[in-house]
Amino acid sequence: MILKDERSYTTEEIARLLKVSKLTVYDLINKGELPAYRVGRQNRIDSIDLENYINSSKNKSMNKRSNTNDTPSDVVRSIKDAVIISGQDITLDILADSIKLEGFKSLRDYNGSLNSLISMYNGKCTIVSTHLFDGDTKEYNIPFIKRILTGHSYMVINLVSRWAGFYVKPGNPKKIKTWEDLTNLNVTIINREKGSGARVLLDEQIRIRNISPKELKGYYNEETNHFSIATAVAQGIADVGIGIEKASKIVDVDFIPLIKESYDLVIIKSEEQSDLIQSLLKILNSSEFKKKINTIDGYDISKTGTVIFETN
Incomplete structure (x- = not known):
């Protein structure tokens, strides 16, 4: 994924880029895994922070496959609860x-x-x-x-x-x-x-x-x-x-x-x-x-x- 460093994204745009729901994005923000800041009523995420999150997720996937704390099912369960x-x-x-x-x-x-x-x-x-x-x-x-x-x-x-x-x-x-x-x-x-x-x-x-x-x-x-x-x-x-x-x-x-x-x-x-x-x-x-x-x-x-x- 190629991102422009000067850009910032709304939660809706992040959801589309990552192909997840907006609630998943909100959960990542609340957990501190995806840094965000407020502009008016909207959360904004800088492209560099999104890129860092993607790279971090890739590293976790490769190095910690046995760690259940990093599985997608846990994110889904967290939202469900x-x-x-x-x-x-x-x-x-x-x-x-x-x-x-x-x-x-x-x-x-x-x-x-x-x-x-x-x-x-x-x-x-x-x-x-x-x-x-x-x-x-x-x-x-x-x-x-x-x-x-x-x-x-x-x-x-x-x-x-x-x-x-x-x-x-x-x-x-x-x-x-x-x-x-x-x-x-x-x-x-x-x-x-x-x-x-x-x-x-x-x-x-x-x-x-x-x-x-x-x-x-x-x-x-x-x-x-x-x-x-x-x-x-x-x-x-x-x-x-x-x-x-x-x-x-x-x-x-x-x-x-x-x-x-x-x-x-x-x-x-x-x-x-x-x-x-x-x-x-x-x-x-x-x-x-x-x-x-x-x-x-x-x-x-x-x-x-x-x-x-x-x-x-």
Whole structure:
């Protein structure tokens, strides 16, 4: 494999290069075997560190074939035994650290809400976060969870509440205030990827207003997180994007609040996960955890730890 020394790679790119899952890459990073650093919300790995890891793995394979600590099956087992938390919000990183302190191994998977629920249905996630707006009921999360996790027993617990709305340029020069304003021919939007909560929010809001995606200029231009959306607006790539309030406090854009969304956690109920569920409820209802969340602008913790819905 030939790598350019000046390059750095995302976890997704590393997974493709090594032909492994993203969770395997996260596990290698958590173990310290693959050095990484943060740029915004993403892990980055320098090409020289990837090259060193590959060479080190080759040497281990040749010199320590009898050492079971280096077998691929152990990596798979390590991931299987871990608590996999899926979602993109910074509060989930705080939760992952708290779960580790309770004696569980935790890994992060940075998937959107809809894709996270589908992964849970397929047994690939332990805890998923959701902020999915249903236009017919005007509810968050429960309608989607009921449809996707059919046949499963689960619990839905509030993590935080937060405002979702429009990112616009300072001063809002295009006077964008409503969902209908997005159809203005002089307005260009930047969209989130399919499966994300922000994308579902937009799609549901235009659906119930009988607005076609084709009426929205820029609808098919996508970014993969709130900060990238806000940055695209700040840089003039788009006039408006949908996201949460927190990103607007970091990027130089104005925020137009539209809806208070419930950002909830879902966990499958089973005898094997009873200890984890108790630890999760303990963490979410602890003053220490709430104090950490409260230090970050843009979150409402008044319902944190509240069980929103639970199957029998």
